[in-house]
Amino acid sequence: MELKLARPLCFFDLETTGTNVTRDRIVEISILKVYPDHSHESATWRVNPERPIPPETTRIHGVSDADVKDAPTFKELAPKVVEMLKDADLAGYNSNKFDIPVLAEELMRAEQDFDLAKRRAVDVQNIFHKKEQRTLEAAYRFYCQKELKDAHSAEADTRATYEVLKGQLDRYEDLENDVNFLAEYSNRFKAADFAGFIIFNKEGVECFSFGKYKQQPVAEVLERDPGYFGWIQKAEFPLYTKKVLTAIKLRKLAQ
Numbered sequence: 001m002e003l004k005l006a007r008p009l010c011f012f013d014l015e016t017t018g019t020n021v022t023r024d025r026i027v028e029i030s031i032l033k034v035y036p037d038h039s040h041e042s043a044t045w046r047v048n049p050e051r052p053i054p055p056e057t058t059r060i061h062g063v064s065d066a067d068v069k070d071a072p073t074f075k076e077l078a079p080k081v082v083e084m085l086k087d088a089d090l091a092g093y094n095s096n097k098f099d100i101p102v103l104a105e106e107l108m109r110a111e112q113d114f115d116l117a118k119r120r121a122v123d124v125q126n127i128f129h130k131k132e133q134r135t136l137e138a139a140y141r142f143y144c145q146k147e148l149k150d151a152h153s154a155e156a157d158t159r160a161t162y163e164v165l166k167g168q169l170d171r172y173e174d175l176e177n178d179v180n181f182l183a184e185y186s187n188r189f190k191a192a193d194f195a196g197f198i199i200f201n202k203e204g205v206e207c208f209s210f211g212k213y214k215q216q217p218v219a220e221v222l223e224r225d226p227g228y229f230g231w232i233q234k235a236e237f238p239l240y241t242k243k244v245l246t247a248i249k250l251r252k253l254a255q
Contacts, residue, residue, distance in 0.1 A: 001169040003152060004177040005036040009122070011165075013158040014099045015061040017049050021101045021176035021195055022027045025049035027063045028072055029103075030154035031084050032162055036147065043084060044155045046071040054192040061152045078110035085114070089179050091122040093136050093161040096187060101195040103156025116194065116240070120179050126186040131172065193241040198248075206248055218229050219252045 003009065011032040018024035030044040045106045046063065054127045058064045071098050100121060123216045128139045140148040140160045144167050150156040169177050175185065192198040192206045198218060199209045206218045213228065222229050222245075229249055233242055 001166055001177065002038050003034060003166065003169070003179075005034065005179060007036065008033050009091055009179060010085050011091045011158050011162045012095070012103075013092055013154045013161065014102055015063055016057075016102060016153070017051060017053050018057055019098070021098065021105060021129075022236050024102070025051060026102065026106055027068055028061070028154040029051060029077075029081065030083070030158040032158050033084060034162065041084075042155075042158075043080070044076055044158075045068065045080070045211040047077060048073050061154075066108040074106045075110040076154050078107060078112050082107070082112050082114050082247040089120040089122070089183070090116075091161065091165065091207040093123065093139075093157060093164075094123065094125040096121055096126065096191075096194070097196070100236055101240065104194055105238055108239040108243065117192070117244075121187070122165070122179060122182040124161050126163040126169070126188060127168055127175070127182070128164070130185075131168070136164070139164045142170060169174060192248075193238070195238045195241055197237060197241045198244055206244075218248050221250050223252065 011034065013030050014026050015028035016024045016026055026047045027049050028044065028046050032040060032042045033129070034040045046068050048068045049072055052069070053063060053065050078196050090100060097164050100116060103151070104116050124139075125136070128134060132139070132142060134142065136157060137148045137151050140146055140163065144160075148156065148160050164183075169175055189196065190200045192200060196209055198206050201207050201215070208218060208221065209215070229245065230244055
């Protein structure tokens, strides 16, 4: 089943130096941009993370220090990434929890004014876990009847994710072929900051999802305990989380 799209949908995958959203860096990014007429374009870039890639990480995705020593840094590459993602929604495998937060961090470090919050995000892994509880390789085998070669390379994983989503639409009649529906269905919770430290409650109010103020409205907490804002700004939280927190504080002050 082909996707019904009102605007382009960018499937993307990142390979990184590790799994820490705030500290680790991208070493490879692949984007497959699918247009409403089902045509598509793709690009894959190696990225110099400006730090060593741990050997245990290289064993997973196969990208070594030697592979990226002459590659551009993400800051150098960022304008091309932004150009390809513009006017598009996003899709990936485990992307809501990892790839989108990491991308948001890299874009902010590269000083790119790119508002990810305005884009719908379809996480194919969350759909799969709700339906079958398996890995990407198993999902590819289950939905596409194919074996995934070169797993954990950004390009192979990106294309497999695209095919898996189309296979899911073919298999499950209750899945609507609509990006808005798929984004809502594949989100475990509605987060204001992608990393999930600030989430929306049932009334649409931003609340903390962690710590001593868990489930309490952010604006109320910052008014009651101004020092909490400073603590988060100084602590190792994602830059995008800090940006969202600052916006909430400024909005409250303007009232």
